[in-house]
Amino acid sequence: MAWPDGAWRRLSIEIGGGDPREVSEVWWLQCGRRYADVRVSRCADAGRLPYSSTQAFAGRSSYDPATNTMEWVNRFDTEDRAGALDLARLYPCEGNPRVMRENGDTYTEYWGRMDFGDEPGAVSESESCLRVQVGAYAITLERVGLRTIGTFSTFDGSEWTARLSAVDAQID
Secondary structure, eight states: OOTTOEEEEEEEEEETTOOOBOOEEEEEEEETTEEEEEEEESSGGGGGSTTOSSEEEEEEEEEETTTTEEEEEEEEETTSOTTOEEEEEEEOOSSSOEEEEETTSSEEEEEEEOOOTTOOOEEEEOSSEEEEEETTEEEEEEEETTEEEEEEEEEOSSOEEEEEETTOSOOO
């Protein structure tokens, strides 16, 4: 798979030059032009840090290697931001982690890519659901009534197990 395709776990976030820290469990899966993200806060103050509150979103993205710029548009979103365009600059570092800096904001997210070999990813999509799978990791966003639910799952070789859900308030 080509960079930035793959399964990514956020390792920490640095705000305005402060020390890096992590207050949420955050996963991003990228397969071609489709992505899915699930974030579950670990503590009550996680909502004060950018993109650290419990939420999930998924949709279509594009990456321009000449400018290290990624754009994405949410199709499914637990916070009703569907259709919103986001932009970030991705700065590959030597080895892991990789760094993602949002345009116009004063924070940096540090991400680590999960190693699973060259196994291709898979995407399944319907009017009410988008599932992105990369290796033994999958994120599903599904509309259920008026809500959107995001779930991160792992595969142990015989079955899929839900590990995180954006309907969970906190995991601590």
